Amino acid sequence: MVWRALAILLTLLCVCRAYPAAAQDSGQVCFDPGTTRLTPEGYVEVRRIAARIGAAVGPTHIVQRRPAGLGETLSLNDRRRYEIRLELRREGVDFGRMEVLEGGVEESDCLTVEIDRSRSFGGLWHYWGPYFASGDDAISADQRETMRSIVADYRPGETKYCIEAHTDTVGSVGANMDLSRRRAENIALELVRQGVRWEDTQVRWYGETRLARPTVDEVAEPLNRRSFVDVRRACAAGR
Structure with a gap:
């Protein structure tokens, strides 16, 4: 019985390693240094993400930004975030499926976009x-x-x-x-x-x-x- 229990435990561990608990898919959308212009690879990545969103049930998270408080000037990454939103919308993604998460570093020329499959999508925005x-x-x-x-x-x-x-x-x-x-x-x-x-x-x-x-x-x-x-x-x- 002990060996059988160990075998089952090892099997479960292998399954958990093969299928992470966080049901997310992510990508990096990059920009020309110091600008809000997506690189050619950035546009390709947006199209790939938009295609993956079509099969997901949850919202899309655009992360890696400094929170802009009331009355503050938008940071470069805030502006980049809006460009990603616009490009995803042009690829057919509803704005209601896009959420912004705070965090990350301000110096990077790439923003992380995550597709969250763990929560349902309501459809209104x-x-x-x-x-x-x-x-x-x-x-x-x-x-x-x-x-x-x-x-x-x-x-x-x-x-x-x-x-x-x-x-x-x-x-x-x-x-x-x-x-x-x-x-x-x-x-x-x-x-x-x-x-x-x-x-x-x-x-x-x-x-x-x-x-x-x-x-x-x-x-x-x-x-x-x-x-x-x-x-x-x-x-x-x-x-």
């Missing part, structure tokens, strides 16, 4: 942001760059951009309602500049009435100066 500076309705250059991702799959007349904007509690209720309106309209205008028809956008604004992080009056809370773009075939009725 949306875009949080941009966040705004206190009292401001302007969209920064970095924010305009990141918004390219939600225009890559635009189909006139079929894709609808449902935009919501909010404020914190600094200022009067009326002024904040107007500020959130300008923020929502500026997001729509930026989408139009990037090729979206105006009639395919819908804007809503809520001022300080729907705080993401509840505060007392006159508190400058960055999380409340948020916006949201839902990309769908039709916008839902106002909430």
Whole structure:
């Protein structure tokens, strides 16, 4: 019995070594040094990854980046991450299947892309942001760059951009309602500049009435100066 138990244990160990527990497939997408241009090999790798994603059930993880906090300038690898997202979308991968993991080193000219087969894929996606500076309705250059991702799959007349904007509690209720309106309209205008028809956008604004992080009056809370773009075939009725 002892020898039989040992044989079974050895068999299980061999199986575990042959089939790792982490059900992931990964690749390295490389860029020309110091730029956001994929190398020829990088484009080939994106196509290979896109083909593998088609057979996976989980999301795709784009890793090896420095987290960009609210108001910070995008790093080179942040910009590279968006290029990978755009190229994967051009290869037919839904944005909803792409997630960003923090970690890795900033100096590398290659980003790691992992296909996670351990979790299910829901199929819906949306875009949080941009966040705004206190009292401001302007969209920064970095924010305009990141918004390219939600225009890559635009189909006139079929894709609808449902935009919501909010404020914190600094200022009067009326002024904040107007500020959130300008923020929502500026997001729509930026989408139009990037090729979206105006009639395919819908804007809503809520001022300080729907705080993401509840505060007392006159508190400058960055999380409340948020916006949201839902990309769908039709916008839902106002909430």
